Amino acid sequence: MLDALTQRYPWAKQTIDGYLASMIDNAVGLDGVEVVEADLAFVVGRFLGEDGQSVKIDHRSLSGGTRRLAAVLAALLQPAALSGDIPFVAIEEPEASLYPPMLGALYDALAAAACNTQVMVTTQSADLLDNAAADPAQLLVVRDDGTGSAIGPIDQAGRRLLAEGVLTFPELPRCGEMRPAPSLAGLDLLEGRE
Incomplete structure (x- = not known):
C-alpha cells in the first residue's frame, strides 16, 4: 500500500510520513518494499541517525506500535x-500499541480521512477522545445493559455533565458516566405508544 501511494498519490504518502514524524521521535517515514518473485511485501522505517542522516530500519526491528x-x-x-x-473504512482500536501522546495526531488523521470516506472506529480508549476537536455528536456509545448491548448517542446526563463543564469528554468514560441514550423505540414501549 505504501508503495502504491508513493506512485499514485505521493501527497498521501507524504502525509503518512508527516504523521509518523510528528508522532514518533526521530521518524522520517515508512516505505513499502515489494518482492514480486517471492509474493512478499514489508515495511522499512526511515529514522534520523545520530549524524542527522536518514537510516533505514528493517521491518523486524520496528515496534508493533509503529507497524x-x-x-x-x-x-x-x-x-x-x-x-x-x-x-467506508472501519478500524478496531487504532490506538492499540500506541503511546498516549501519539493519539492526538492519530485522532487528527482519523478526522481528516473522514473528508474522503466514512470512517468508523471502535475503541475503549478515553485517551483517543482527549482531543479538542473530538465531537460528542459523532460518537455512539455501546454498553451492555444486562439484557444485551445498547447503542446510542451519549445520554442526557452525560451531555449535561459535558455542557456544564463538570467532566471533559475523556473523563466521561473514565468515570463510568458514558452511557447510551435510551432508544426511542424502547421509550415508546415504556410509555405505551406504538
Whole structure:
C-alpha cells in the first residue's frame, strides 16, 4: 500500500510520513518494499541517525506500535478510499500499541480521512477522545445493559455533565458516566405508544 501511494498519490504518502514524524521521535517515514518473485511485501522505517542522516530500519526491528500505526494510516489514505471507491473504512482500536501522546495526531488523521470516506472506529480508549476537536455528536456509545448491548448517542446526563463543564469528554468514560441514550423505540414501549 505504501508503495502504491508513493506512485499514485505521493501527497498521501507524504502525509503518512508527516504523521509518523510528528508522532514518533526521530521518524522520517515508512516505505513499502515489494518482492514480486517471492509474493512478499514489508515495511522499512526511515529514522534520523545520530549524524542527522536518514537510516533505514528493517521491518523486524520496528515496534508493533509503529507497524500498527503504519497500517492504520495506510488504510485511511489508501488509493481506493481517496478516490471514493471504498466508501467506508472501519478500524478496531487504532490506538492499540500506541503511546498516549501519539493519539492526538492519530485522532487528527482519523478526522481528516473522514473528508474522503466514512470512517468508523471502535475503541475503549478515553485517551483517543482527549482531543479538542473530538465531537460528542459523532460518537455512539455501546454498553451492555444486562439484557444485551445498547447503542446510542451519549445520554442526557452525560451531555449535561459535558455542557456544564463538570467532566471533559475523556473523563466521561473514565468515570463510568458514558452511557447510551435510551432508544426511542424502547421509550415508546415504556410509555405505551406504538
